[in-house]
Amino acid sequence: MFDPHDVRPLFPALQRTLDGEPVVYLDGPGGTQTPRAVSAAMAGVLDRGISNLGGSFASSREADVISAAARSAIADLINSGSNEIAFGQNMTSLTFAVSRALARTWQAGDEIVVTRLDHDANITPWLVAAEERGVTVRWLDFLPESGYDLDYSALDGLLRENTRLVAVTHASNALGTIVDVARVVEAAHSVGARVFVDAVHYTPHRLVDVQSLDCDFLVASAYKFFGPHTGFLYGRHELLAQLEAYKVRPAPSDPPGKWETGTQSFESLAGVSAAVDYLASPGGSAAAVPRRAALQASMEAIGGHEKSLAAGFLSALENLEGVTVHGPTHKDANRTPTFAVAVAGLTPDEVQRRLGERGIFVWSGHYYAVEVMRRLGLLEAGGLVRIGFVNYNTTEELARVIDALDQLRVGTPQ
Ligand SMILES: Cc1ncc(COP(=O)(O)O)c(C=O)c1O
Structure with missing residues (x-):
């Protein structure tokens, strides 16, 4: 699979939080991290x-x-x-x-x-x-x-x-x-x-x-x-x-x-x-496999990795009372590992800020999906928090996200 180290580190000030924790860069805050090969x-x-x-x-x-x-x-x-x-x-x-x-x-x-x-x-x-x-x-x-x-x-x-x-x-x-x-x-x-x-x-x-x-x-x-x-x-x-x-x-x-x-x-x-x-790279070397075939193999692998992150996220949330997912939650749902989440008692902006302090970068509000939030009746209330995993996110990062949500939910003064 992908080596998270292939991804270019974020600019130095953002690589670690004040507590020395590495940041978790999730899908959404204006894009994904770029691999070194892209910036080169x-x-x-x-x-x-x-x-x-x-x-x-x-x-x-x-x-x-x-x-x-x-x-x-x-x-x-x-x-x-x-x-x-x-x-x-x-x-x-x-x-x-x-x-x-x-x-x-x-x-x-x-x-x-x-x-x-x-x-x-x-x-x-x-x-x-x-x-x-x-x-x-x-x-x-x-x-x-x-x-x-x-x-x-x-x-x-x-x-x-x-x-x-x-x-x-x-x-x-x-x-x-x-x-x-x-x-x-x-x-x-x-x-x-x-x-x-x-x-x-x-x-x-x-x-x-x-x-x-x-x-x-x-x-x-x-x-x-x-x-x-x-x-x-x-x-x-x-x-x-x-x-x-x-x-x-x-x-x-x-x-x-x-x-x-x-x-x-x-x-x-x-x-x-x-x-x-x-x-395409995990799907085979460019010399040996046509790129479309390599993409087929690697996107299948990405799908598998993301599916396990999604399943892990959803099952952990079952034990986090007060944290709600708006979106498909059935275990066989055909979905991306992107979750619209509400934490009881906190506004989405507040959740974004507090997760950001822990080095977890997520987005809050409507993320331009205005009609989605209107349909859910949440547009005026500030929308939701988007927690979206991508190929380079690891199970350790998933665990940190869950832990951070748990801490928020407990309501520890921040
Ligand atoms: C589903 C979807 N469509 C369209 C856009 C807009 O893309 P762009 O910023 O390239 O105009 C975004 C950006 O977040 C998106 O997530």
Whole structure:
């Protein structure tokens, strides 16, 4: 499996708490820790110097190589073609770009579907586009009373002949629920609607496969899978070609370049390739195993490791009265090891602060999953605390998190 030491230590002031405890860096506080190989790849580009794409000199040729390598890395990561991958500042900007381009093809009276399980980055861009075009928005709910699953039974009733788009998350960044995207795609395609998938939270935990999902678009952010702060967009090649992108005149008119605005962050693209290689590394050496096959093996191993962390967390919580998980808790639930937690008697911000003092970095509030918190009736009350494990977290770290929650619960004055 992964060696936690492969991950670059946090900057010195944060490596240890005042009590000398090493910090526990969980998923969520603005990203994951980056492996050394990622930061080295990025620093290498900056150290050597780089130019823009398409010139007949060494530093420009290097930019071409870095860009092509990053597309090919993401194509392996999600099982697409390289020419179906465009990079951008982050998932949110790419989603705004696609929503504006798609909305140009909508007419007043058309309809779209968004879900209450989604991060706001896969909701608001569609609400804005719908408002501008006079398009009706229909909401697909999730069911706290039945495993926090998306309400698949309501989907068919929301789809009409003039439904143009369904925007859905692959996994909830708040509750950890994994969505059966293939099922949503099948229903949406039966009425001719396009499907736009937010895979930001899913990608570090499970292997994405756009072929088996059969989705039309998918977006994710490398900083969630141990890379730099850069987003990518997958779109079926014919759709990326057909749709009119918002672009300047000299920019490429073919995909994927027409979807990339301005000069790309080449150091980030080098980091993206290194992050995919890092994810693939436990699955076999690059020389011996094709990268997609290595990714399949290592993501399966990640899934197993995370499943045992999740099971350990949930079973420990059974004995911690006053600490409640909002989200799927059944032992066979298809979920990521990301937990939305409430501690009786403490606000989520207070829990974040107190865990932070113990060197445990978590997030509190709504984490942009505004509709999730509204649906749970917790938006005004300050949301929840997100405790999310990733591949590099260890069972010792899990034990420290449990212990810290136990101490909070006991209410020891801090
Ligand atoms: C599920 C999910 N979707 C979208 C986003 C937004 O991603 P970005 O910051 O790259 O715009 C996040 C960020 O936390 C997320 O967790």
